Amino acid sequence: MYKDLTSLLAEATEAKQPLWRIIAEEEMRLSEIKEHELLMRLDTRLSVMEQSAMRALESPLETVGGLISGVASRHARYANDRKGLAGGLANRVMAFALSCSEVNASMGCICAAPTAGACGILPAVLFGLREEYDLSRGELQLALLTASGVGAVITRNATVSGAEGGCQAECGVAAAMAASAAVFLVNGTNEACIHAAAFALMNAMGLVCDPIAGLVQVPCAQRNASQAVNALVSADLALAGMRSVIPPDEVVEAMLKVGHLLPDALKETAQGGIAATPTGRRIAKELFPEQGQ
Amino acid sequence: MDISIFDVVGPVMIGPSSSHTAGAAALSRVGREIIGEPFTHVSFGLHGSFADTGAGHGTDRALVAGALGMRPDDERLRDAFRLAEETGMGYDFHRVELDNVHENTVQMVFTLLSGRKREIIGSSIGGARIVITRIDGYETALTAQTNTIMIEHHDVPGVVSGITRALAFNGINIAGMQLARKSRGDMAFTIIEVDQNIDDMTLHDIDWVNGVKRVQVIGTVESLADAMEGLLYV
Numbered sequence: 451m452y453k454d455l456t457s458l459l460a461e462a463t464e465a466k467q468p469l470w471r472i473i474a475e476e477e478m479r480l481s482e483i484k485e486h487e488l489l490m491r492l493d494t495r496l497s498v499m500e501q502s503a504m505r506a507l508e509s510p511l512e513t514v515g516g517l518i519s520g521v522a523s524r525h526a527r528y529a530n531d532r533k534g535l536a537g538g539l540a541n542r543v544m545a546f547a548l549s550c551s552e553v554n555a556s557m558g559c560i561c562a563a564p565t566a567g568a569c570g571i572l573p574a575v576l577f578g579l580r581e582e583y584d585l586s587r588g589e590l591q592l593a594l595l596t597a598s599g600v601g602a603v604i605t606r607n608a609t610v611s612g613a614e615g616g617c618q619a620e621c622g623v624a625a626a627m628a629a630s631a632a633v634f635l636v637n638g639t640n641e642a643c644i645h646a647a648a649f650a651l652m653n654a655m656g657l658v659c660d661p662i663a664g665l666v667q668v669p670c671a672q673r674n675a676s677q678a679v680n681a682l683v684s685a686d687l688a689l690a691g692m693r694s695v696i697p698p699d700e701v702v703e704a705m706l707k708v709g710h711l712l713p714d715a716l717k718e719t720a721q722g723g724i725a726a727t728p729t730g731r732r733i734a735k736e737l738f739p740e741q742g743q
Numbered sequence: 744m745d746i747s748i749f750d751v752v753g754p755v756m757i758g759p760s761s762s763h764t765a766g767a768a769a770l771s772r773v774g775r776e777i778i779g780e781p782f783t784h785v786s787f788g789l790h791g792s793f794a795d796t797g798a799g800h801g802t803d804r805a806l807v808a809g810a811l812g813m814r815p816d817d818e819r820l821r822d823a824f825r826l827a828e829e830t831g832m833g834y835d836f837h838r839v840e841l842d843n844v845h846e847n848t849v850q851m852v853f854t855l856l857s858g859r860k861r862e863i864i865g866s867s868i869g870g871a872r873i874v875i876t877r878i879d880g881y882e883t884a885l886t887a888q889t890n891t892i893m894i895e896h897h898d899v900p901g902v903v904s905g906i907t908r909a910l911a912f913n914g915i916n917i918a919g920m921q922l923a924r925k926s927r928g929d930m931a932f933t934i935i936e937v938d939q940n941i942d943d944m945t946l947h948d949i950d951w952v953n954g955v956k957r958v959q960v961i962g963t964v965e966s967l968a969d970a971m972e973g974l975l976y977v
Contacts, residue, residue: 480744481749482938495755515799553758557757559816560756561754562755564870565760565761566871601752609869610869611762611870613762613869666759
């Protein structure tokens with residue numbers, strides 16, 4: 451039974467199976483469910499992800515303080531009108547990620563992946579790639595399975611709590627999950643899936659959690675957009691054949707240790723980073739005068 | 744692996760924060776279930792990050808929503824204050840400093856119809872997962888990830904073995920077990936996490952064990968029925 455990324459990969463290699471098969475079998479054992487129920491539960495989540503990735507593309511949603519109202523629809527128009535510097539796919543992925551963040555901030559329904567603050571990254575990559583490669587629902591389910599298996603291992607051996615590990619534990623882990631899903635969706639190897647996840651974590655290492663006024667809006671929406679692109683970049687690195695010099699499980703461990711080294715001011719308390727800038731503090735004071743940060 | 748993929752991709756919830764919104768709703772939802780009888784008012788003591796950044800995350804609305812019986816994915820969550828007013832459930836918020844607890848912790852004091860007060864303390868530990876750490880003065884570690892049986896009993900020899908015998912007799916497998924007491928020979932509290940669903944026969948058998956005062960089952964956060972459709976506890 452696997453307990454880390456190395457043993458997950460080893461089991462898949464030994465059985466000559468894709469990662470999702472090993473992950474599915476483990477989950478069916480753990481949750482005592484049949485394959486049908488497993489796929490049904492995954493599909494429910496996929497539906498919520500799809501809705502949240504699309505819901506704010508047309509018109510702005512109302513959020514507390516309005517810090518990110520309209521960012522998704524504006525970016526969707528930009529991505530439609532031109533390719534953007536980072537390319538068409540990357541820009542559409544950003545728009546999807548921003549939509550999820552906007553839905554989340556408006557107290558709409560989302561699927562945490564692995565957390566609500568990071569809920570845009572995995573859906574953005576999944577549905578961005580669906581458009582690009584005309585993927586089936588079944589393929590998306592298996593990609594979600596791959597991503598969630600990788601996420602479960604990281605949750606087990608590190609943390610996905612912003613209060614414990616900073617933004618790297620939320621958006622960084624989401625990017626790692628999305629990177630492995632992306633590699634799977636374009637028929638990359640199991641090994642490439644795992645190493646893509648390691649690259650995504652490496653690229654996000656040390657990222658602090660510093661939300662203005664404690665609201666899950668700025669810089670969370672921007673981080674969802676940029677970490678979704680990090681997932682694509684990390685997937686490309688692995689697909690091109692790059693392998694992580696540091697074993698992926700050691701990268702996971704390093705992420706946890708960095709999280710513990712970060713001061714509390716940079717872990718969801720809104721006391722440091724972007725939140726603690728003069729303008730960040732002024733916005734906080736205007737929105738919540740009684741809280742006195 | 745001991746972590747379900749559905750704890751990582753999920754829950755499906757109302758934003759914006761899994762720990763500050765969904766976790767908060769789950770805490771008071773489970774708290775309400777533990778209380779298990781009508782109450783008129785809940786006083787929420789917010790500790791740490793719940794107090795510092797709670798308002799912007801809708802922690803306050805989520806706590807009220809959970810106390811009303813809403814699930815963390817109920818879109819009515821944002822209207823929780825108005826719904827509480829309509830149904831007559833009182834609530835208040837204040838800041839507390841608790842010792843040796845997680846950053847995201849709430850102290851909930853429920854006022855029952857009789858006027859008696861009961862206290863539950865719990866923490867939101869990330870990704871909407873929760874742990875109830877204190878129930879009426881007993882130290883606990885209730886996560887509501889599996890079905891949980893809570894038994895209050897006299898702290899005398901033989902009670903626990905009687906309980907486990909009753910479970911074995913009904914074919915129930917114990918996944919985890921905690922025993923707490925306030926002082927030796929007084930009352931004790933046993934919390935048993937089990938893999939299966941618990942039927943009335945099993946509860947009846949536990950209730951009959953010598954020394955057992957009260958037995959109660961708490962479902963998982965996911966399974967707790969949506970009480971908003973039916974009768975509220977107020």
